Amino acid sequence: MPSTMSASRPVPATTPPLLAPGATAGDLLDLIRSGRATTRGELGRVTGLSRTAVSARLASLADAGLVLEGEEESATGGRPASTLVLDHDAGLVLAVAVGRSRSQMSVASLDGTELASASHDQEVGLGPDVLMPVVAEHLATMLAGLGRSGDEVRGVGLSLAGTVDRERGVSVDSPALAGWDGVPLADYLTGVTGAPLVLDNDCNVMAASERDGHLRDHDDVLVLKASTGLGLGIVAGGHLLRGHRGAAGELGHVKVPAAAGLTCRCGDTGCLEAVAGGWALVERLRAAGQEVDHVRDLVAQAVRGDGEARAIVRESGRRVGEALAATVTVLNPRAVVVGGDMAGAFDTFSAGLRDTLFPGTTALAGRDLQVLPATYGERAGLVGCVRLALDSVLSPRAVDALLAGRR
Known part of the structure; x- marks a missing residue:
């Protein structure tokens, strides 16, 4: 995996001071x-x-x-x-991307270079008491395999679907992960490391992974995670927008006419996910007698050229485009970046997305708009979690606190 750290040209001698003389x-x-x-x-x-x-x-x-x-x-x-x-060898960070049916973990150096990784497929609906000890075991195994210890870990970046409380390190509203809300997740990793845990929403983490991807070229980007659920990471003027309660980007629960009367997994009715989310598509296929366990199975069929699967994936893109058009009109991004499992059939899904997105927005907002695949594909969550940890433990405030403690 490429480094998650970016580099730019040295500052020329004529560049005026960018920081106050009190720089730490x-x-x-x-x-x-x-x-x-x-x-x-x-x-x-x-x-x-x-x-x-x-x-x-x-x-x-x-x-x-x-x-x-x-x-x-x-x-x-x-x-x-x-x-x-x-000095990238001065410590390590751990990354954990928890999904509904699969969790990914990695160990990285301080420049973001991945040193080890693991993936764990799990039953849908597992609570933290069952899944997090498995995650901790994978992390401990990877550290041991590298000949490293938990004392060398400076931070842990962890992502979950749904809204999280970053200050407390807990989920507060996750329809995809029942039983996780309000549970302190750092406690499960104390046997591996005492390093601080940083938690964020999976879509925000995916947006963070684009720091060394599409965000190098564009400051205004919507990062769409189209997978079991649907959500957005919103970057405006180069800054990630989380919203007042951290609930920005919940695209999947926007009410749409096509879903009127249909129950969403969040318990409400009329949500976009009920007609375009991966979980709803899988339920529809099962009801029609097809053996499909996950949206990844549907995407694989579409990639192999199955006509019905391609039609379903494209229809999902069309539904998402309809709902996304208003957001594009309001925020005027330069690009919509598509990640998540649906991005495995990017050409098919994005074709449907374009069918409705561009006609549904203003001519000015759509004039230069690009629809692009996520830079890191299915590894975007891990790359973003590494970035999450590094940005926290190597922030100026954290570094200054570390140095003050040493003194």
């Missing part, structure tokens, strides 16, 4: 991680800090094992500049 060691590490400044001189120019202040902050980062300094050849043939990089 954590701020400097953030600049180094992003590639905005990778030498002492660049750090001084970007922050306005004196050479002495930059050296002092770098020394504290080096003492904590977070920064390495080497040399690179000067483009002008002059004295080489010392290049600063994050």
